[in-house]
Amino acid sequence: MTQLVQPLADAYGRVATDLRVSLTDKCNLRCTYCMPAEGLDWMATEQQLTDDEVVRLVQIAVERLGVQEVRFTGGEPLVRRGVVDIVARTHDLGVETSLTTNGLGLARTADAFAAAGLDRVNVSLDTVRAETFHTLTRRDRLHDVVAGLAAAAAAGLGPVKVNAVLMRGTNDDQAAELLTWCLERGYELRFIEQMPLDAQHGWSRDDMVTADEILASLEAAFDLTPAEEPRGSAPAELFTVDGGPGTVGVIASVTRPFCGDCDRVRLTADGQVRTCLFAREESDLRGALRAGASDADLAERWLVAMRGKAAGHGIDDPSFLQPTRPMSAIGG
Ligand code: SAM
Ligand code: SF4
DSSP states (O other), rough: OHHHHHOOEEESSEEOEEEEOOOOOSSSSSOOOOOOOOOOOOOOOGGGGOOHHHHHHHHHHTTTTTTEEEEEEEEEEGGGGTHHHHHHHHHHOOOOOEEEOOOOEEEEEHHHHHOOOOOOOEEEESSSSSHHHHHHHHSOOHHHHHHHHHHHHHTTTOOOOEEEEOOOOTTOOOHHHHHHHHHHOOOOOEEEOOOOOOOTTOOOOSSSOHHHHHHHHHTTTEEEEEOOOOTTSSOOOEEEESSSSSEEEETTTSSSSOOOOEEEEEEETTSSSSSSSSSOOOOOOOOHHHTTOOHHHHHHHHHHHHHOOSSOTTTTTTOOOSSSSOOHHHHO
């Protein structure tokens, strides 16, 4: 019997079709804009959805709620043992699958992901200098990320995208260098403005590197032309570099918010639906699921949660409060 699809519509006419699933809050790096050097109090195993629970909720999202793309993230999704199997089972549902990873361990697993049906990866890399990498991530693992990127491209998990965050005084002078490196290898680089989502609440509006600054520093080295294709719900503003075919993107979540076109919804590793990265409320699906709720009931709870999605993140509003959950526990 074909399932009746009820789209995940909110009160402002937006429909979520892109699901971000966090598989763990744990990570093997300690990026300064994300978490403190000592790490965090990680989620207890019993709080975390099991592989079967993740797949069940993803299946409900796809079959009953019209989700068309599922991106796995974290924390670091590759530290979760069952990740390849979860990807394979999601791929079998007939949706696009992708992964956002810091790249550690990807050299070893890229072929298995490709065989599981993964469509694409985004790898986070903020610098190609080993010393700066250590300053930013507090680990000496640049070579692993570089190897992971190469393996992903070789396994056909492309176009391989690279996500970069610029931090003032650390790597904000390296935007052009990173772009050159990515263009030479055919990776699509996207700069993300630093957002107030770090566990240690160290973000400041005055200190963050803005999209205008990023573009100015790139334009000193390259000729950038706004890309012609319509942006739709994609968060990145795209530019063609030196006449193409290479491109670069800027995701200006803070200074040029794109909330009006948002098509995302998030599921945390402990089974909470979040309608926005910056939401201060979440809706518990895990409790209902473990109490024996039916698929129809879980879908209804998800629909209700969606109706409460705020119009925008309100970072510039004087009353803005950073969410209690840090980025690593939400799923970026
Ligand atoms: N560990 C994986 C990784 O780093 O790609 C996946 C999770 S991470 C939270 C997802 C993305 O969020 C990464 O590209 C990371 O650079 C970005 N990110 C983390 N904290 C951020 C912040 N405060 N502002 C902007 N982007 C951030
Ligand atoms: Fe880990 Fe990703 Fe956070 Fe860096 S940004 S500490 S890699 S979760």
